[in-house]
Amino acid sequence: MSDPLAATLQISGSGLRAQSERLRVVSENLANARSTGETSGDDPYRRKTITFESEFNRATQANLVSVKGVGADKAPFTVEYDPGHPAADENGYVKMPNVNTLLELADMRETNRSYEANLKVMTQAREMVMRHIDLLRN
């Protein structure tokens, strides 16, 4: 098996990658929170979801985390009354994306927290390696 401290760096690295991918999806949802369709009756932007899975890595003998997939939220769209809008149907209603800004912000905060935790473990593993090197320095 490989050195556990080297494995730590790889594991934390996979965590950082997964969390930044999650932040990308969150920012995509937030940016498109008001993206409607082009023509009458068109579907607006559909909220994206991201799921993680843990996969066993032979080289490090540990469970790394990876992105399982980016899916679509099946929640129904909300409608707003706006007859002048190009995407309004015959009754004057426009379909709005099923993005809840508050939910996305909460998700963003959680992503931030997980990212920080991964970074902290990485820093600490590096400190442990440096402490060993310092022993030789004397």
Place this chain on the structure above:
Amino acid sequence: MEPVFLTKLVSHNNDWLSVRQATIAENIANANTPGFRAKDLEPFTSVVSKTQLAMTATHDTHLGQMMEVSRSSDVEKADSWTVSHSGNSVSLEQEMVKAGEVARDHALNASIAKSFHRMYLAAVKP
């Protein structure tokens, strides 16, 4: 007589600590993975009492398999602080506490090894 016995326990404990650090990293990386159960190692004392019995070699110069022993001792953590709706039992706060313990013990081991080294040097120096 075994001259390096003093530092053996220190280095063994350091092996255990680095494996624990890897386990903590694994838990934290999977903090948002649905269904992931947090893991932890067996306490060092129980690992030591086991490996001391198992550490028999056919020749004095053969190296012990410390790493493998402590690696395979991953145990399911039953008393996690939180279990979320998705079945994930990783608590970031708890993992931070454990990481702090590892850092403290590792610093202690490093300074113990350093002072042993100073003692050796004091004995060797004319």
